[in-house]
Amino acid sequence: MTTSTSGAKPTDVIEYFVVHRQGRNRGIIAAHGRWPFETIRHRGWGMPVAKRQMTPEEAEQNRKRYRFHCLTYKNLPDLLHDEALVLLPDFPGLFQQIKTDLETAPAIKRFEHESA
Numbered sequence: 001m002t003t004s005t006s007g008a009k010p011t012d013v014i015e016y017f018v019v020h021r022q023g024r025n026r027g028i029i030a031a032h033g034r035w036p037f038e039t040i041r042h043r044g045w046g047m048p049v050a051k052r053q054m055t056p057e058e059a060e061q062n063r064k065r066y067r068f069h070c071l072t073y074k075n076l077p078d079l080l081h082d083e084a085l086v087l088l089p090d091f092p093g094l095f096q097q098i099k100t101d102l103e104t105a106p107a108i109k110r111f112e113h114e115s116a
Helices: 038-045 056-064 078-086 094-105 106-115
Strands: 013-019 027-032 050-054 069-073
Touching: 013 056, 013 106, 027 078, 027 106, 038 069, 050 094, 078 106
Parallel strands: none
Antiparallel strands: 013 027, 013 050, 027 069
8 A cells, every 4th residue: 555765754655535525625635744633534534545655856845845735636537647747757666556556445436436
């Protein structure tokens, strides 16, 4: 479930969550860095469905931020498109692993089925 890049710190992760409830926050969340458990619970995200180490560039950008950062995707193809842009040039194996992890996660399959 966890995939890595060399030289990354344990806190330099991207965790993927699925929010099933209706409303503006419904989608697949890519949370950058280790978020406090209370914040994850408050937002209703539950347990991560997959996670991966950040690339060195992502980790550097994340360290410069003053707040926790996340992106919400309305569907899996949009998420995989962004991941491909970031990972394929330098980390093709990492992209294939996270793609497999996300496509086979039961929570994401259920989300995609509900969204269809």
